[in-house]
Amino acid sequence: MSNAETSVSPEVAQRAADAKDRLNEHTLKTVHWHFSDETGSPFWLQKKSELNFDPLKDVKGFDDLKKFPHFEDEWLRGGPVNRWVPKGHAGKPTYVFETGGTTGIPKSRVVLEDHWKDYELFSDTLPDEYFPRNSNWLMLGPSGPRRLRLAVEHLAQHRGGICFCIDLDPRWVVKLIKKGWMEHLEEYKKHCIDQAVTVLTAGHDIKCMFATPKLLESLGEALEEKGTSLPEVGITGIFSGGTEFTPQWTKFCVEELLGGSPEEGGVYMTPTYGNTLMGLACSKPVTAADGYKISYYAPQPRAVTEVVSFDDYDQVVGYGETGRVKLYTLTDEFFVPGFMERDEGEREAPFNTYPWDGVSGVRPFHELASATTVGVY
Amino acid sequence: MITLSPLRWGKPYESLDFTNVVHFDTGEPIAKIGNVGGGIVGRDMRLAHKAREALLQLTPADLIDKCKIAAKLFETGTLSVGDSQQTVDDFVHQQSASTGLPEHMCRSNMQKNSFVLSNMDQILDCLTRGLDLSILSRGYGEEGRGVTVSFQSQTPVLGAVLPNNSPGVHTLWLPAIPLQVGLALKPGSQEPWTPYRMVSAFIEAGVPAEAFGLYPGGHDAGGAIMTKTPRSMIFGSAQTVAQHAGNPKVQAHGPGFSKILIADDVVDQWESFLDVMVESVLSNSGRSCINCSGIWASRHTKEIAQAIAERIGPVDVTPPSDPEAKLAAFTVPAMATGTHAMVQQDLAESGVEDMTAAFGEKLIERDHCAYLRPMVVHADSPDRQVASKEYMFPFVSVVQCPEKDMLNRIGPTLVGTVLTRNESLIEAAGACVEIDRLNIGPIATNRLNWLQPHEGNIIDFLFRSRAYQIAEIS
Secondary structure, three states: OOOOOOOOOHHHHHHHHHHHHHHHHHHHHHHHHHHOOOOOOHHHHHHHOOOOOOHHHHOOOHHHHHHOOOEOHHHHEOOOHHHHOOHHHOOOOOEEEEEOOOOOOOEEEEEOOHHHHHHHHHHOOOOOOOOOOOOEEEEEOOOOOOHHHHHHHHHHHHOOOOEEEOOOOHHHHHHHHHHOOHHHHHHHHHHHHHHHHHHHOOOOOEEEEEEOHHHHHHHHHHHHHOOOOOOOOOOOEEEEOOOOOOHHHHHHHHHHHOOOOHHHHOOEEEEEEEEOOOEEEEEOOOOHHHOOOOEEEOOOOOEEEEEEOOOOOOOEOOOOOEEEEEEEEEOOOOEEEEEEEEEEEEEEOOOOOOOOOEEEEEEEOOOOHHHOOOOOO | OEEEOOEEOOEEOOOOOEEEEEOOOOOOEEEEEEOOOHHHHHHHHOOHHHHHHHHHOOOHHHHHHHHHHHHHHHHHOOEEEOOEEEOHHHHHHHHHHHHOOOHHHHHHHHHHHHHHHHOHHHHHHHHOOOOOHHHHHHOEEEOOOOOEEEEEEOOOEEEEEOOOOOHHHHHHOHHHOOOOOEEEEEOOOOOOHHHHHHHHHHHHOOOOHHHEEEOOOOHHHHHHHHHHOOEEEEEOOHHHHHHHOOOOOEEEEOOOOEEEEEOOOOHHHHHHHHHHHHHHHHHHHHOOOOOEEEEEEOOOHHHHHHHHHHHHOOOOOOOOOOOOOOOOOEOOHHHHHHHHHHHHHHHOOOOEEEOOHHHOOOEEEOOOOEEEOOEEEEEOOOOOHHHHOOOOOOEEEEEEOOHHHHHHHOOOEEEEEEEOOOHHHHHHHHHOOOEEEEEEOOOOOOOOOOOOOOOOOHHHHHEEEEOOOOOOOO
16 A cells, blocks of 8 residues: 655645746757757757657647657667767767666767766755765765766765775676576675775775665675674765665664664665666655655656556556656756656655655566566665 | 564564565465565574574473474464464465465375474484484583594574475474574465464474574575575575585475386386375375476386376366365466476477376466366386476376386486385495485385485584594693
């Protein structure tokens, strides 16, 4: 049974209406950027000719994005990667970030500054008490051609700190699992955790960190085996994400790894939800009183999440109802007019901090769940 | 609806993550199980020594007495299981409802577990070859020949990743408690009933609750039990067994490929063994590793196959409450359809014949489950693929094979019943390392003598014999 928030006060309703106006305006601007001959990317300008409507005339607000066919992430496999760079940004320094790619061609997304902007917005949500300005960070997550490493490093720098990183190749992890080489998997996990423990105990004054849930769990365990703990080595703020995040895991993490709530244990942990396509959705503060429920809210209007019916991906479900997560990315660097994420969850009502829809109980989409491999990371 | 919570060294844990256990035929939820992840398991395993310390407060003799009390409670009592009081009938209904096993088979498995528990003194006496159990408890002692012997416990707890649908296997971990070794169990998602009821019976009988951990969950929890306990057992497929082959920390139990070999000196009187063959194939709905999946003989194989087919081919689906029910349901219908497809592939090979073809459709599909009716196939040579197959329903291949080739061709065989009076064949069968449990003479493969080790001696698994020398300090 869902325990999603379903009621909205008149004040929040007004703020939600204002937010929707801003979203409509932002959508209009974004669509014009991506479909104008002067500024659009070769990919979208080519796609425009295949559409049975004119995005420049027929998209007047966010709801008109439903006129587009669903974004297929398969389009991101293979090159030339430059076709994704909007002409309006031609010549600027450009990153490419990859996702997938354990076998075959990975999906690639070009980025100029989106990862910085997303994480600067996220930074505004972090409490300074637990994520102190000018303190150093540890990035304990996938490295290599992934957005996360650079994004977290930027977050640390944006807040005045320096970020320590480890090497972690998730493609090798997935291969180890598929081959059934569980001893190798354990050793690789240990190899990653050893690097983190070394950094954390080397006197670098690291107070904040990113870790995937599994790595955070392993790190906590490794520290405890050495007779210390995350709080004892000085960690006060953790943001975690990258893989499925459940209330039960959060309960375990808060109550057992971190010694209780931030007030009790001195460590604040916040779950996040995101991917290379969308960016980063923040969580409403998670508390024991609320059953460690995790509700995510996208950084609207740059990105939007909807919870849509399993039978009709253009139909948003009612508050508290279950559906598949649909993502939109609306930045001047990247345009995603509705991508069906491999997750499902319950639709959450707007609230004061985030006056737009959220999603809670995020878990692998039941029709695809068996194909999901989550290993070390 | 009953709620089963994880148990962390005797203390119930309130999980926020639940899995529903549903009725195999109606899909209705009958229980919900709280899950934990590998982090909690790993954390608890760091305190595993406390489980053994709690058990060491009692003597092995005390614990054996408590096993006998627990056996009675398990088989006849009303026990606290999860948030409910569970009678024997509740247990039987619940287990049948989630595993698809007919109720009388659930009762039979219950009796088997209870029998092992109530005869624990004899079982341990046999498995230790009469060793004074206080030597295991203390770690060393005098056996009576003027020589110090030492058996060092290799683990404070035995971990076990238990199967989903085979309530009979639980006998294998029961001896841990009187051996003063704690238990960290991951119950099967469809068969949590036996471990939960058994642990409740142990605690009610006076065994310290701190000795028990029950960790329902996914692969993550199972993996943590396997990696964090120095000795564990797992039940799974041939692939699972292969994955752990050669790992002294893990006892992996998988398919049995149990067989009956009929030697040339008695094969002409094969009809007198028909009851043994039918029971070996059909008992427990053919679901166990000790069910016979191959009958090998040099001649009369078609007649043998035909005779077995006539006995088991007509067996049909009946309600689980039917005291004569012979077939268990596949609670995951795709397993039945997948198995059926594999059998069809086997039958497509030249030299393989379905001897039960005349007895109607084998795959019976229902809304939430499916059944496979018994099958007997004849293979004209051990070269046929089907000769080395085992499926989770009453299925046997009767294989034509010269006696001189049998032991070289049978492959891994958990239970091998060899029907012969030929001393040289008996000797060769005794030396054949492919056979784990050897029966000489007409003993059904499913009839296990619990006074004998099963897939390795648990004493050797949990304890290591080593040197221990003592000299007085002057």
